[in-house]
Amino acid sequence: MEISALQKERANYQPKLPIALQGAVKVKEGALTQSVDNQEDIKKLFPNTYGMPLVEFEPATEFNNAKMNVGVILSGGQAPGGHNVISGLFDEIKKLNPENRLFGFLMGPGGLVDHKYLEITAENLQAYRNTGGFDMIGSGRTKLEKEEQFEKGLEIIRKLDIKAIVIIGGDDSNTNACVLAEYYAAKKYGVQVIGCPKTIDGDLKNDQIETSFGFDTATKTYSELIGNIERDCNSARKYWHFIKLMGRSASHIALECALQTQPNICLISEEIEAKDMSLNAIVEDIAKTVAYRANQGNNFGVVLIPEGLIEFIPSIGRLIQELNDLLAAHGDEYLNLDKVAQREYILAHLSSENKSTFETLPEGVARQLSLDRDPHGNVQVSLIETEKLISEMVGVKLDQWKKEGKYNGKFSPLHHFFGYEGRCAAPSNFDADYCYALGSSAAQLIANGKTGYMAIVKNTIAGTDKWLAGGVPITMMMNMEKRNGEMKPVIRKALVELNGAPFKAFVAQREKWAKETCYVYPGPIQYWGASSVCDITTKTLFLEQNK
Numbered sequence: 001m002e003i004s005a006l007q008k009e010r011a012n013y014q015p016k017l018p019i020a021l022q023g024a025v026k027v028k029e030g031a032l033t034q035s036v037d038n039q040e041d042i043k044k045l046f047p048n049t050y051g052m053p054l055v056e057f058e059p060a061t062e063f064n065n066a067k068m069n070v071g072v073i074l075s076g077g078q079a080p081g082g083h084n085v086i087s088g089l090f091d092e093i094k095k096l097n098p099e100n101r102l103f104g105f106l107m108g109p110g111g112l113v114d115h116k117y118l119e120i121t122a123e124n125l126q127a128y129r130n131t132g133g134f135d136m137i138g139s140g141r142t143k144l145e146k147e148e149q150f151e152k153g154l155e156i157i158r159k160l161d162i163k164a165i166v167i168i169g170g171d172d173s174n175t176n177a178c179v180l181a182e183y184y185a186a187k188k189y190g191v192q193v194i195g196c197p198k199t200i201d202g203d204l205k206n207d208q209i210e211t212s213f214g215f216d217t218a219t220k221t222y223s224e225l226i227g228n229i230e231r232d233c234n235s236a237r238k239y240w241h242f243i244k245l246m247g248r249s250a251s252h253i254a255l256e257c258a259l260q261t262q263p264n265i266c267l268i269s270e271e272i273e274a275k276d277m278s279l280n281a282i283v284e285d286i287a288k289t290v291a292y293r294a295n296q297g298n299n300f301g302v303v304l305i306p307e308g309l310i311e312f313i314p315s316i317g318r319l320i321q322e323l324n325d326l327l328a329a330h331g332d333e334y335l336n337l338d339k340v341a342q343r344e345y346i347l348a349h350l351s352s353e354n355k356s357t358f359e360t361l362p363e364g365v366a367r368q369l370s371l372d373r374d375p376h377g378n379v380q381v382s383l384i385e386t387e388k389l390i391s392e393m394v395g396v397k398l399d400q401w402k403k404e405g406k407y408n409g410k411f412s413p414l415h416h417f418f419g420y421e422g423r424c425a426a427p428s429n430f431d432a433d434y435c436y437a438l439g440s441s442a443a444q445l446i447a448n449g450k451t452g453y454m455a456i457v458k459n460t461i462a463g464t465d466k467w468l469a470g471g472v473p474i475t476m477m478m479n480m481e482k483r484n485g486e487m488k489p490v491i492r493k494a495l496v497e498l499n500g501a502p503f504k505a506f507v508a509q510r511e512k513w514a515k516e517t518c519y520v521y522p523g524p525i526q527y528w529g530a531s532s533v534c535d536i537t538t539k540t541l542f543l544e545q546n547k
């Protein structure tokens, strides 16, 4: 494989570990835990993995030489740092006992079920250390949820003499990791399951998980691009850029990028939902800023739009809820019909309020909402061109104001979607270290007999030496939510908190950013050089931890 000059140098980077993981390690057990909500339901569903204590690692004097083979799975969307979780896991299990072996299941959870795997060795891992992407073993969105999948997986687990499976994934994948852990524990198979918090979306966080890996690198990558566009925009002064940013549900990515780049407008889905804003109200707000700036002679600007926006506009959210139920109960009756017949079927079955919302949406958007779901039941928001929908509506509003003599500017919109390009960037120093520590923690959880835990690293705004590593029972993060028409135990997704420090910091400045031009140009991720540039993490994490 031919590698770039950067890759060559970056391969030599030795990720830093918290003190507790640098030598021999022992476990300190903390308080027993409870789920965040619906305690009785969750306890009933997870009798073997509920209520376990928090775990923290401490330096020890004696080495644990646990003999264990481990399987690892990358699950869901790519996030920078996945390869470093694998590196940390590999190095730690070899440190425990050089005879330990690591197997990577290929193309996500499906690899476990289909018995497709690769043994990870020092040689084949070398080219992937500190690199972005999940291409070493691939990823996939197969949902591990059925007993026959668990039993199929067990066959290969037994064949390879695997003691534990590490699932590197987001909230849905870690929910499934917990279901698998519970199943193997209930059957007394002696197979442990450990999760690792991954997702660029940043929505897998709570009192125990400070951030999901990949968020740091992805937001730095997008902020670089946004900054470049802002500078171009401020040079030519003739375009309005509408930039949709990835992040399926929560607006953490958009908010972090706004804090880094100070655009004229950034929509935050959670605020729009809380204020019960209609699509029209959102459009009118943007048009007012465009008109204000035009009045100052500034026919240019930058608008950030979180990709999950559409689901948070209350009227559209209610429509999606009903479409989810319809899809779960009657999907078979219309999924195979042609486009026109499908639309007719759906319109005939919706309540009158949701029917009128459905009718007002452009046909392509309506179709995306009604048909496509990923295997976890999520609307595929990356495929909906919200940035175009909104800018077109702003254009229509401005034309109307022009006719009424209320606006006299030029509005030339351009559209961008920053998503996939941020998911496989070479991990920043933060993500490289964080992921390596997560992988090492996962190995230590296994060596100490834990199952149904997620590896965690805390105190992440301090230097790596001061980071605290350990594990949290996955059931602690669960509650019951409706999925595909049924109540299910799931890890609660963290949305942007409107009384949280990052959002408040944004609100304190956004009016100024809208009226004036206050762009900030973060530039590309730096891997070497001044620590004030290379080692800083996100503004979100900094503001949250300094609360």
Ligand code: FBP
Pocket: 075, 076, 077, 078, 079, 170, 171, 198, 199, 200, 201, 246, 247, 248, 307, 374, 381, 382, 423
């Ligand atoms: P995960 O939650 O699995 O980490 O995925 C995140 C994400 O990148 C979302 O931001 C995005 O909406 C989605 O994946 C896109 O999915 P796909 O890669 O299947 O198109």
